[in-house]
Amino acid sequence: MEDRDWTILKVLYEQRNVTKTAQHLFISQPALTNRIQQIEKQFGVQIVQRKSKGIEFTPEGEYLARCADEMLLKVNHIKDHALNMRNQVSGTLRLGVSNYFTRNKLPGILELFKKNYPDVEFKVVTGWSRDVLNLAYNQRVHIGFVRGDYAWGDRKHLLFEEQICIASRNEINMEELPALSRIDYQTDYLFKSLMNNWWSENYAHPPFIGMEVDKVETCREMVIRGLGYAIVPTLVLEGFTDMHKVTIADKKGQPLIRRTWMYYHEESLQLNLVQAFVQFVQQLDLSRPL
Helix, strand or coil, X not given: CCHHHHHHHHHHHHHCCHHHHHHHHCCCHXXXXXXXXXXXXXXXXXXXXXXXXXXXXXXXXXXXXXXXXXXXXXXHHHHHHHHHCCCCCCEEEEEEEEHHHHHHCXXXXXXXXHHHCCCEEEEEEEECHHHHHHHHHCCCCCEEEEECCCCCCCEEEEEEEEEEEEEECCCCCHHHHHHCEEEEECCCHXXXXXXXXXXXXXXXXXXXXXXXXXXXXXXXXXXXXCCCEEEEEHHHHCCCCCCEEEECECCCCCECEEEEEEEECHHHHHCHHHHHHHXXXXXXXXXXXX
């Protein structure tokens, strides 16, 4: 069976809809239906049954769909090692990257690396740090860029540290914080826990959440316009000099820190591509704009 057939099974299982799967894979619906029929013919089983609201996988189809991830992973590993035998830095580097790092650091890193190694291509998967951690752990990606101190038993490199601060347009009285309007944003659970623990250590009343937005950049824009305060890592405020910032600390007076890491497996360094990229990133000063 071809690689694309395993990809079809994987996406079809995720979407549970032929039309959406065809759109996702950029192929026509008749072509997709034909490939499904060919897969069924090859294995001699029915994979899906059409329902009024989509499709339903048969037990045989469920089994093949679960095999798809494993088969695609094996194919990627085979390709990696085959290219590695050339003793050149080439191939496709698979990266898992946290959302904020993707927007603010990754483009510059990839641009600089591509100048040194023009034969390299990139496949980037973005998401919350916990999801990126799982991708790296299960070797779905070569390297994971993760914000936060997650447990990791293999190789890692500290990229930079950020202090956590209260950001506002104007100076505020910290004792009055519970009564002031706070702007919250979606973030990973580890950072959320860090903020909640600090708050419970310092205030008896919950914060007044005046606004909830999707991204930290949106939150920053609201703060700039004086619509409330926010608790953010300092990197978010990079380049915004007219903001009022108060760094926060734990009960021992130690500043709250958020670290960003590069996680990877020792065995992946056997690939010239991964080794070159790891060494390249280790030489960068990511605490500053690229």
